[in-house]
Amino acid sequence: MTAIDLQNLSYAYGSVQAVEDVTLTVAEGEVVAVLGPNGAGKSTTLLMLLGLLPPRAGTARLFGGDPQAAAAAGRVGAMPQAGGLLPRSTVGDLLEFLHQVYPHPMPVAEALDLAGLTGLAGRTVERLSGGQAQRLRFAMAVIGRPRLLVLDEPTAALDVESRHAFWTAIRAYAGGGRTVLFSTHYLEEADANADRIVVLDRGRVLIDGTAADVKRRVAVRTVSVEDQGHDYSVLPGVVACSVRAGRAVLTSADADATVLALAEAGLLRDLEVAGAGLEEAYLALTRLEA
Numbered sequence: 001m002t003a004i005d006l007q008n009l010s011y012a013y014g015s016v017q018a019v020e021d022v023t024l025t026v027a028e029g030e031v032v033a034v035l036g037p038n039g040a041g042k043s044t045t046l047l048m049l050l051g052l053l054p055p056r057a058g059t060a061r062l063f064g065g066d067p068q069a070a071a072a073a074g075r076v077g078a079m080p081q082a083g084g085l086l087p088r089s090t091v092g093d094l095l096e097f098l099h100q101v102y103p104h105p106m107p108v109a110e111a112l113d114l115a116g117l118t119g120l121a122g123r124t125v126e127r128l129s130g131g132q133a134q135r136l137r138f139a140m141a142v143i144g145r146p147r148l149l150v151l152d153e154p155t156a157a158l159d160v161e162s163r164h165a166f167w168t169a170i171r172a173y174a175g176g177g178r179t180v181l182f183s184t185h186y187l188e189e190a191d192a193n194a195d196r197i198v199v200l201d202r203g204r205v206l207i208d209g210t211a212a213d214v215k216r217r218v219a220v221r222t223v224s225v226e227d228q229g230h231d232y233s234v235l236p237g238v239v240a241c242s243v244r245a246g247r248a249v250l251t252s253a254d255a256d257a258t259v260l261a262l263a264e265a266g267l268l269r270d271l272e273v274a275g276a277g278l279e280e281a282y283l284a285l286t287r288l289e290a
């Protein structure tokens, strides 16, 4: 059974093309990360997927039907990036209300436990810390026992320890054959918690594969040597190169192969190899695609 089926989805805010021709299918039981830097189009894709934003082009279907129908049937739980909480109500009242709305909910105590909020049922929402509010959003998303859980940057407000507990809860939830789609900026988080990673860049799908596929392509290093006027772009692994202050600076997706080729060509003078950040990796990948 296909849980999520996005076909050629596009969306523009005025002249900003936020999502362009995104096609993505997720089978029931998969845990998928949507990875991308700021502004990559993650939130916009998630909003269309949930039926909260009408696509300008393409279609979004959940469990073979309309996203809104899937949501109305209680099959979808969503955790937005922010908002969605009534400041004056208590944690317990909010969850109790949702418990009554859904057809097959879990007990409020179970949702509290799953989200690490046991003992906070009487606390008003406005007195929750950022991390606790985030965990309440998670409890609200799971209390209806949805078959599909959609989480938009769920750990953004959490410290390292809460992150760990949070992912343990999500994995436990996914373990029962449920489908989870979450967005994140962090490759490590996607790697540790997803079966599959979809990298979005400027609204487009750049990579759709396993963590190993992604890592292979974002394991970018900066290799630099004294410039000797060579055409460095032809060397293996090189995805971008420039000459700065007499040095050839090469962005390489395979530093070992690049260094070996430099050595074979007699170009290995004053070698420096440095790790490149993920943002640089995205940049390099984008150039590779261009």
Ligand SMILES: Nc1ncnc2c1ncn2[C@@H]1O[C@H](COP(=O)(O)OP(=O)(O)OP(=O)(O)O)[C@@H](O)[C@H]1O
Binding pocket: 013, 016, 017, 018, 019, 036, 037, 038, 039, 040, 041, 042, 043, 044, 045
């Ligand atoms: N309401 C809006 N009005 C105008 N432009 C918007 C709006 N929301 C998003 N955008 C633009 O659309 C593009 C995609 O934004 P989106 O929020 O989907 O990306 P994102 O990957 O979720 O980013 P982030 O990681 O920062 O949340 C960006 O260029 C953003 O500035």
